[in-house]
Structure formats: C-alpha cells, structure tokens
Amino acid sequence: MEGPLGTAALIINSRGEYLLHLRDNIPGICDPGTWSLLGGGREGDEETPEAAITRELKEEVGLVLPGLKRYAVVPAHVADATDDLITVFLGRWDGAAETLPLTEGIMVRWFSASVIPRLVMCPWAQAVIERYEQGKGSCAE
Incomplete structure (x- = not known):
C-alpha cells in the first residue's frame, strides 16, 4: 500500500472548538487513554485516504462530513519522523458531540484551543492543533 496508512479528521465548529475523541486506555492500541482526533487506518491496497476517513467517521461516530479537505500529512510519532504517516483532513461541523453514537473509545467532546x-493528548494530534492555531487553517500538504 502506497502513501500514509493512517487518517484523521481535524473537526472544528463555528466557535473555533475542536472535536476530540478520548481513546480507550487498553494495551495494544495506539496512544491509549489520550485525547485525539477521530480517524483510523486504511483498509486494503485500493482504499484511498479520503475513503478511509469517510468510513472511519461513519463507523466511529456515525458522522458524514461532506467537504473534508486534506490539511496535512504528519508522522504518527512526533519525536521521530517514522514511516508511519497520517493524512489529516480538515472539516467543519456544528453538532452536539454528546449526541454522536460512539462505537470506539470513551467519549467525544468539544474543546477550545x-x-x-491541559489535556492528556496524543502528541501528533496536539501538534496538528497547534499547527492549525498558528496558521489558522491554511491548507497545505
């Protein structure tokens, strides 16, 4: 499979808050017990990052977000730029987080920058939010 295997969605509402997902604190998963962005890995050689993030959002929280745009490609491990890369998509949504039908993790919530x-964050997700805050959203890959 060519290109980044991981996908994530940087979802922002009209108040400038970020939709974050509290991951399960169980062994064997990436970044257990941290707040992160919704998303997941591509399945199979033919699935594009766009198809993967669309599938992951629908599977994890029943969310369909038209108009997702590629925002960045980031390393899954901030300390070292490994081959594990994540394609991050930027999206807008103004719904109530507590109404989403969560199927993975503990909860989803909106947080201001x-x-x-102050949160226990997944390092790469925190870096993406900091990058967005610094540039206030200019799309670049």
Whole structure:
C-alpha cells in the first residue's frame, strides 16, 4: 500500500472548538487513554485516504462530513519522523458531540484551543492543533 496508512479528521465548529475523541486506555492500541482526533487506518491496497476517513467517521461516530479537505500529512510519532504517516483532513461541523453514537473509545467532546494544553493528548494530534492555531487553517500538504 502506497502513501500514509493512517487518517484523521481535524473537526472544528463555528466557535473555533475542536472535536476530540478520548481513546480507550487498553494495551495494544495506539496512544491509549489520550485525547485525539477521530480517524483510523486504511483498509486494503485500493482504499484511498479520503475513503478511509469517510468510513472511519461513519463507523466511529456515525458522522458524514461532506467537504473534508486534506490539511496535512504528519508522522504518527512526533519525536521521530517514522514511516508511519497520517493524512489529516480538515472539516467543519456544528453538532452536539454528546449526541454522536460512539462505537470506539470513551467519549467525544468539544474543546477550545485554550484547554488543549491541559489535556492528556496524543502528541501528533496536539501538534496538528497547534499547527492549525498558528496558521489558522491554511491548507497545505
């Protein structure tokens, strides 16, 4: 499979808050017990990052977001740029997080940028939010 295997969605509402997902704190999963972006891995050689993020959002929280745009490709491990890359998509949604039918993880919630540094965050997801805050969303890959 060519290209990044992982996908994630940086979802922002009209108040500038970020939709974050509290991951299960169980052994064997990536970044257990941290707040992160929704998303997941591509399945099979033929699945594009766009198809993967669309599938993951629908599977994890029943969310269909038309108009997702590629925002960045980031390493899954901030400390070292490994071959594990994540394609991050930027999307807008103004719904109530608590109404989403969560099928993975503990919960999803909206957070303002000022709260993000106080959360136990997945490092790459925190880096993506910081990047967005610094550039206020200019799309670049």
